[in-house]
Amino acid sequence: MKKVFTKPKSLKDVPFHYCPGCGHSIIHRLVAEVIDELGISDCVIGVPPAGCAVLAYNYFDIDMCEAPHGRGCAVATGFKRAQPDKIVFTYQGDGDMAAIGTAETLHAANRGERITAIFVNNAVYGMTGGQMAPTTMIGQKTTTSPFGRRPEVEGYPLLITDLIATLKGPSYVVRHSLATPAKILATKKSIKKAFEMQIKGLGFSLVEVLSPCPTNWKLSAVDAFKFLESRMEKEFPIGVFKDVTKG
Amino acid sequence: MENKVLMKGTNALAEAAIQAGCRCYFGYPITPQNELPEYMARRMAEVGGVFLQGESEIASINMVLGAAASGVRSMTSSSSPGISLKQEGISFLAAMELPALIVNIMRGGPGLGNIAPSQGDYYQATRGGGHGDYRTPVFAPASIQELYDITMYAFDVADIYRTPVVILGDGMMGQIVEPTVCRKRQEIDLPPKDYVLDGAKGRPSRIIRSLILDTFEMEEHNWKLKRKYDLMRGRLPQHEEFMVADAKLVIVAYGTAARIAKGAVKRARREGLSVGLLRPITLWPFPTQAIQDIAKKVKHFLVFEMSTGQMVDDVLLALGGKAQCEFYGRPGGVVPTPMEITRIIGRYWVQKEILG
Amino acid sequence: MALRGKITIDDNLCKSCELCISVCPEEAIRISDGINYKGYHPAEFIKDRCRGCALCAIICPEIAIEVYRGK
Numbered sequence: 001m002k003k004v005f006t007k008p009k010s011l012k013d014v015p016f017h018y019c020p021g022c023g024h025s026i027i028h029r030l031v032a033e034v035i036d037e038l039g040i041s042d043c044v045i046g047v048p049p050a051g052c053a054v055l056a057y058n059y060f061d062i063d064m065c066e067a068p069h070g071r072g073c074a075v076a077t078g079f080k081r082a083q084p085d086k087i088v089f090t091y092q093g094d095g096d097m098a099a100i101g102t103a104e105t106l107h108a109a110n111r112g113e114r115i116t117a118i119f120v121n122n123a124v125y126g127m128t129g130g131q132m133a134p135t136t137m138i139g140q141k142t143t144t145s146p147f148g149r150r151p152e153v154e155g156y157p158l159l160i161t162d163l164i165a166t167l168k169g170p171s172y173v174v175r176h177s178l179a180t181p182a183k184i185l186a187t188k189k190s191i192k193k194a195f196e197m198q199i200k201g202l203g204f205s206l207v208e209v210l211s212p213c214p215t216n217w218k219l220s221a222v223d224a225f226k227f228l229e230s231r232m233e234k235e236f237p238i239g240v241f242k243d244v245t246k247g
Numbered sequence: 248m249e250n251k252v253l254m255k256g257t258n259a260l261a262e263a264a265i266q267a268g269c270r271c272y273f274g275y276p277i278t279p280q281n282e283l284p285e286y287m288a289r290r291m292a293e294v295g296g297v298f299l300q301g302e303s304e305i306a307s308i309n310m311v312l313g314a315a316a317s318g319v320r321s322m323t324s325s326s327s328p329g330i331s332l333k334q335e336g337i338s339f340l341a342a343m344e345l346p347a348l349i350v351n352i353m354r355g356g357p358g359l360g361n362i363a364p365s366q367g368d369y370y371q372a373t374r375g376g377g378h379g380d381y382r383t384p385v386f387a388p389a390s391i392q393e394l395y396d397i398t399m400y401a402f403d404v405a406d407i408y409r410t411p412v413v414i415l416g417d418g419m420m421g422q423i424v425e426p427t428v429c430r431k432r433q434e435i436d437l438p439p440k441d442y443v444l445d446g447a448k449g450r451p452s453r454i455i456r457s458l459i460l461d462t463f464e465m466e467e468h469n470w471k472l473k474r475k476y477d478l479m480r481g482r483l484p485q486h487e488e489f490m491v492a493d494a495k496l497v498i499v500a501y502g503t504a505a506r507i508a509k510g511a512v513k514r515a516r517r518e519g520l521s522v523g524l525l526r527p528i529t530l531w532p533f534p535t536q537a538i539q540d541i542a543k544k545v546k547h548f549l550v551f552e553m554s555t556g557q558m559v560d561d562v563l564l565a566l567g568g569k570a571q572c573e574f575y576g577r578p579g580g581v582v583p584t585p586m587e588i589t590r591i592i593g594r595y596w597v598q599k600e601i602l603g
Numbered sequence: 604m605a606l607r608g609k610i611t612i613d614d615n616l617c618k619s620c621e622l623c624i625s626v627c628p629e630e631a632i633r634i635s636d637g638i639n640y641k642g643y644h645p646a647e648f649i650k651d652r653c654r655g656c657a658l659c660a661i662i663c664p665e666i667a668i669e670v671y672r673g674k
Contacts, residue, residue, distance in 0.1 A: 001609060001673030005660040016665055020618035020643075025664040043446035047313075057454040063444035065316050066343070066456035068335050071309035074301065078313020078321070079444070081297045082271055086446050104309070107302035181626055181661040214620075221620035225662075 008032040010041045012061045021221020023178045023211025024053050027120055030188040031091070032060060034195055044087040045079050047072045049096035052126040056091055070101030073108035076115045087198055089116040094133040095125050098160040102134075105160065112169030112203025116194045119161065119206060122213040123232065130216035134158040137235050142216070157235060161208040165241030171202035173242040177210040179228040183238075190240075202244060210236055251426040256416060257282040257324075259391045259427050260350060261290060263398035264322055266432050269348070270296035271321035273310035275303055275329060278362040279418040280352035283324045304329035308336030308349070315345040316455050318443035320402055324350035326418075327360060327368050330376070337411050338377030341472070342457035344442070346405035348398070349383075350414045352421040355580030363580025364418030364503055369557035372415050373531040380469050382476050384483055385413045385530040387501040391425035393528075399432060404483065406437045408475060415530060417553065419503040419582060479532055486534035487526040488541075490516065494523030495601050496547040496592070499538070499562050501527045503582065504553050510585030515592045522592055530558065538565040548572040549595055551588060553581070571599065608655020608672045610648050616667035617645035623659035623668065632659060 007013075010032040016025040035041050041062055048056035050069035057064035067075040072090035080088045090097075097105050097119045108115065124142055125131040131144040135157050139148040149157075165173040172194055176187035187209055194205035210232045212224035219227060240246075254262070261283050264272070272287040284300060291298035297314070301307035307323045314321035325333065330351045340347050353368045355361035372385045384404055388394040394416065401412045444453055459465040489509055491497055500508040505526040515522040525541060527534050542548075548570055550559040559574045566572055575591045577583045595601075612623075612632075617639060623646055624632045631652035639645050646667075655672030 001607070001655070001671035003669060004655060004672045005657045005668070005670035007666045007669075011666070015616055018664065020620035020664070021622060022664055025666070026662070029666055042448035045444050045446065054458060057456060061447075061452050063447050063452050064454045064456075065313065065444050066339075066454075066458060067312070068309060068339050071305065071312075071336070074306040074309035075313040075316075077299070077306075078271070078273065078310035078315075079317055080313075081299060081310070082314040082317035082319040082321070083445060103302055104306050107306065181658040184661050221622050221664075222625045225622060225625075 008036045010035045010061050011059055014058055016059065017055065018052065019215045021212060021214040021224055022052070023122065023209070024120060026178055026184060027118065027209055027211065028056065028059055030184070030191050031118060033188060034192045035062065037192065038195055038199065040087050040195070043085070044089070047076050047088070047090045049092040051093040051096055053091060053093065053120070054127070070096050070099070071104055072096060072101060073104040073113070073115070073117060077108055077113050080113060080115050084114070087195065089118060089195070091118045091120070093120050093126070094122065094135045098134040098158050102160070106164065109164045109204045109206065110167050110169045112171070114198055114201060114203055116198050116205045117207070118191065119208040120211045121208055121236065122211045123157070124213050124216045126213050126216055134160070135236070137231065159236060161206060162241060164206055170204040170206060170242055171244040172197045172205040174206070174240045175208040175210070175236060175238055177228050177233050177238055178212065179225055179233065208236070249428040251428055253424055254391055254427040255282060255424045256391050256394055256421040257352065258286045259395045260398050260414070261286040262429055263395040264348065264402070265290055265294055266429065267320065267399040267402040268432060269320040269322050269402060270294065271311070271314035271319050272296070272298050272323070273301050273307040273314070273321070274323050274325065275301050275307050277326045277329045279354060279421050280324050280326050280350070283350065304332040305336065308333040311347050312336060312340060312345065315340065315347045316444050318440045318445065320346070322348035322350065324352065326352045326354045327356045330368060330371065334377035337383065338379050338381060339457055340411040341381035341383060342379065343455050344409040345411065345455070346409055347411045348401050348405060348414065349411055350416065353415065353417040355578070361580045362418060364420070364553065364582055365578060365580050366417055366502060366504060366553040366557070367578060368415065369530065369552070369554065372413050373533070381472055382531055383411050383413045384479060384532070385415050387415045387528060387530050388420060389502050389505045389526060391423065391427050394420060395427050395429065399430070403435060403437070408479060410475070415502070417503050483529055484532045484534040484536065485528035486537045487528060488537070489524040489526065491523035491525060491541055493521055494545055495521045496549060496596065497523045497525050497541055497545050498549050498551055498592070499525045499527070499558070500551040501530060501558065504551050507583060507585050508551050508588055511588030511592055514585060514589040518593070520592065520596055533561045533565065535565040538562060542566055542570045546570045547599055547601055549592065550574045552576050554578045607674065608653040608670060609650070610653060610659060610671070611669045612646055612648055613667040614645040615639050615641070616665040617643060618665060619643040619645060620664065621646070622662045622664070626658045626662050628656065628658070629653060
């Protein structure tokens with residue numbers, strides 16, 4: 001028998017600190033597999049978020065630079081403009097990308113900044129204990145929306161990926177989900193395509209990944225993954241929103 | 248023979264940065280320093296550097312972070328309210344020990360203030376401004392030539408000590424036009440940039456971060472920064488003394504205020520008052536030793552600032568009660584004339600019954 | 604002849620989330636009675652049912668599973 005699945009080289013041999021059933025480590029693995037497959041581990045620079053994945057640099061065996069909360073796309077812009085030959089990506093959660101970082105994300109996308117943004121959407125602020133995120137859904141209870149999110153008070157979940165897809169700058173904008181192994185593989189394919197866009201010199205590529213947070217959703221891991229399909233995918237439709245390589 | 252060019256402050260600063268090898272500028276328009284990004288927009292293209300107008304001052308300082316971590320000499324500029332926005336970024340740069348230049352062309356404040364020159368950001372610049380236990384070297388030029396020379400020097404200081412550096416100008420310093428010699432860079436031996444993130448090719452991967460959860464490790468990092476700042480305290484202070492040798496009263500002022508005070512000192516001298524001027528050039532580290540040396544003979548100091556009094560605290564600290572120290576200030580963007588300061592000197596002279 | 608497979612699960616990485624069990628088409632994984640150093644009951648491989656499809660490894664957040672496939 002031959003080994004058909006093993007840990008990618010671009011991940012260090014460090015056990016993950018994430019909660020059981022968290023989507024982060026799956027996405028870390030997908031990104032690392034893509035980095036391995038594209039052979040870019042020695043010319044890639046990653047920018048992790050503030051959030052549960054703040055310690056992502058403990059796992060990825062690549063050059064990584066911390067950024068102030070939300071400013072990942074601006075820091076990545078600095079790296080890419082100073083070193084246009086390197087592959088630069090951000091890895092951000094819902095607060096980082098779509099709350100405090102909205103301006104930096106939007107403008108990097110609008111400039112067609114040649115970076116890749118991996119957006120982990122779990123509809124809640126995990127690290128700080130489960131507060132409402134811009135992507136929290138109507139009726140969803142969090143520690144700062146204890147009555148469930150109400151549109152007349154807290155507004156609606158922000159579909160930032162859809163917004164960014166309307167801009168001329170980005171070249172590839174997609175949303176995926178981790179709900180099943182098949183969907184996980186589809187997510188990986190898009191992450192790979194997003195990096196390939198950057199390698200080709202095309203503008204801003206964004207992959208949003210619907211990801212579970214069993215701890216703050218107060219669900220078991222298995223139920224949290226089911227919730228992705230039963231609820232989140234209905235609110236945040238999966239699909240390719242923009243792909244300049246396809247007419 | 249050196250070629251002198253008439254240059255506006257903001258432009259001289261930009262040109263000096265280019266000559267010093269700065270190849271990344273990120274900034275956002277704010278009066279009274281808009282000519283700086285505008286100059287950079289054209290000039291960076293000429294030298295193959297990067298100019299990008301960020302969407303905000305916050306975005307700009309974070310772009311500087313990425314470029315500095317790439318090993319490229321980088322800078323940003325703004326004015327008071329915009330510098331407030333950059334404080335988090337500056338704190339991160341200090342924590343990560345990344346070199347960068349931040350230019351503040353101060354204007355009236357607080358809040359939106361106005362666009363006239365003021366010196367109301369002294370505390371912000373010298374007390375670390377952002378959160379956490381850090382300092383940044385702060386330079387306060389008082390002429391366009393000095394602004395040019397200090398800018399070139401500031402990049403070296405940033406690289407030698409791996410620290411963000413602040414140049415504190417004011418609206419006047421940014422806007423006046425003076426003959427300037429645009430010196431070329433004198434390359435010096437700099438420490439190797441062994442922290443740069445440029446893709447882990449042929450070496451282990453690196454990280455740059457400021458999050459240190461282990462409190463003892465964090466404590467050591469803070470002491471390490473402090474040792475660095477102590478080194479700077481020993482090596483960096485600069486000041487200018489004008490007619491101090493036989494003075495009975497010394498004015499302490501920096502930047503544009505020092506220009507005005509110098510004129511006042513000259514007038515006062517014509518009236519027979521033996522007045523001098525101490526002009527700090529580094530506001531951090533403050534030229535404490537210079538003040539203490541002067542205070543051995545001089546027992547009267549008058550601090551003049553275009554604010555309600557911020558640097559006066561550092562003068563009082565330096566004096567330690569060994570001399571009298573008064574303050575005169577004009578905040579809000581008001582630029583007094585040397586005549587006014589001469590009158591203040593005269594009034595002080597009489598009130599304090601200073602002889603000679 | 605159907606492909607045969609086998610998996611190895613790193614006991615100490617497993618956090619007992621049971622995702623592998625939920626996706627395995629052959630019910631070849633179960634939660635063991637053992638306890639790892641983190642206090643979890645790790646998943647364990649029930650031999651002779653595996654096809655080597657790797658669905659478990661794809662969904663395992665800890666990358667605790669290695670998959671082998673062959674005849």
